[in-house]
Amino acid sequence: MADTPAGYAHPAYAASLSDIGVPRALPQSGGTLVVREIGATGHRDAMGPYPIFACANWAGLEADLGALGDDLVAVSLVADPFGGWSEETLQRCFPDVLLRFKDHFVAALGADPLAHVEAHHRRNIARARREVEVDVLDDPTAFIDAWEALYRALIARHDIRGVAAFSRSSLAAQLAVPGMVVLRATSEGATVGGALWYVQGDVAYYHLAAYTEAGYARRASFALFAAAFELFAARGLAWASLGAGAGASADGEDGLSRFKRGWSTDTRPAWFGGRVLQRDIYDELSGTKGAGWFPAYRQGEFT
Structure with a gap:
C-alpha cells in the first residue's frame, strides 16, 4: 500500500x-x-x-x-x-x-482512536453527534456541487486568496485523486459540512473542511473528525496528519491550532x-x- x-x-x-x-x-x-x-x-x-x-x-x-x-x-x-x-x-x-x-499536528490511531482527545473536544463530539449525521461517500466526485458551495462560503468567510482559493475545476479534480475520502455531515436531510482526507500508505492526511452556518452551530466539525478517526483506525491506518495552524507563521494560539491540538498526540x-x-x-x-x-x-x- x-x-x-x-x-x-x-x-x-x-x-x-x-x-x-x-x-x-x-x-x-x-x-x-x-x-x-x-x-x-x-x-x-x-x-x-x-x-x-x-x-x-x-x-x-x-x-x-x-x-x-x-x-x-x-x-x-x-x-x-x-x-x-x-x-x-x-x-x-x-x-x-x-x-x-x-x-504539523499528528495523531496516533489505535484500538480506541478517540481515547487521547481532550475533554473539551469529547464534550463537543457528544453534542454534535446528537445534532448531525455523518456518512462516508462511496463516490467522492459526486460531492462536487455541495462541496463547491461549502468551499465558496469558506472562501468568503475567511477571505481566502491565492493558491488556496481553488476553482470548481480544481476542486473537482481533487475529489478524483486516488486516496480521497469524503465525509459528509447532514442535519434534517441537508448537507451542513464536509471533510476531505487523502490516504497514502498508513497515514490519513486532513485536506480541507467547510461548513454551512448551521454546521458551525451544530459543531459538525467535531462529528466529522471523530468519524474520520474511527474510520481510519478501523481500516488499520497508523496516523492522522492534521496539518498546522492558520497563516504563514502560526504561533499555535490561533483557533485552528487549538482545534487540531485537541485531537493530536504529537507534532512533526x-x-x-x-x-x-x-x-x-x-x-x-x-x-x-x-x-x-x-x-x-x-x-x-x-x-
Whole structure:
C-alpha cells in the first residue's frame, strides 16, 4: 500500500493545481512540481504542490532537482512531515534555504482512536453527534456541487486568496485523486459540512473542511473528525496528519491550532526548502526584496 502513489504523492493532485501552473514530473523521486510564470518577466520557477510535497523516493529528489535544467529560476517546497527524508537529504537538496516552517499536528490511531482527545473536544463530539449525521461517500466526485458551495462560503468567510482559493475545476479534480475520502455531515436531510482526507500508505492526511452556518452551530466539525478517526483506525491506518495552524507563521494560539491540538498526540516538523537554479536571474528579479522570503521576488504572495 505504501508503494502505491495516492493523495498528495499522486501526479493527479499536482495536475489539480493547473490553475496556477503546469505539472512537471520528477522521475527519480516520483514526485511532481508545479511550474509557474513569474509575472510578465518571461521567466518561470517551480513550487511543490500546495500544501505539501510528497513523493515515493526521497533519496532520488536531489538528482531530480539537479536535472531541472536552465529553464527555471528557482524551486521551493514544503516537505511531507511523514516523508522518508532525513534532514541531511533536505540540506543537500536545498542548499540556499532550509527552515523548519511549521510543526504539523499528528495523531496516533489505535484500538480506541478517540481515547487521547481532550475533554473539551469529547464534550463537543457528544453534542454534535446528537445534532448531525455523518456518512462516508462511496463516490467522492459526486460531492462536487455541495462541496463547491461549502468551499465558496469558506472562501468568503475567511477571505481566502491565492493558491488556496481553488476553482470548481480544481476542486473537482481533487475529489478524483486516488486516496480521497469524503465525509459528509447532514442535519434534517441537508448537507451542513464536509471533510476531505487523502490516504497514502498508513497515514490519513486532513485536506480541507467547510461548513454551512448551521454546521458551525451544530459543531459538525467535531462529528466529522471523530468519524474520520474511527474510520481510519478501523481500516488499520497508523496516523492522522492534521496539518498546522492558520497563516504563514502560526504561533499555535490561533483557533485552528487549538482545534487540531485537541485531537493530536504529537507534532512533526514540516521543512521548507528553497534552491536557486539561475543565480543571476534570481538576483535580478529580487533586487532589494524579500529578506526572510523565498523566492525573494515573490515576497508577500500568500499574505
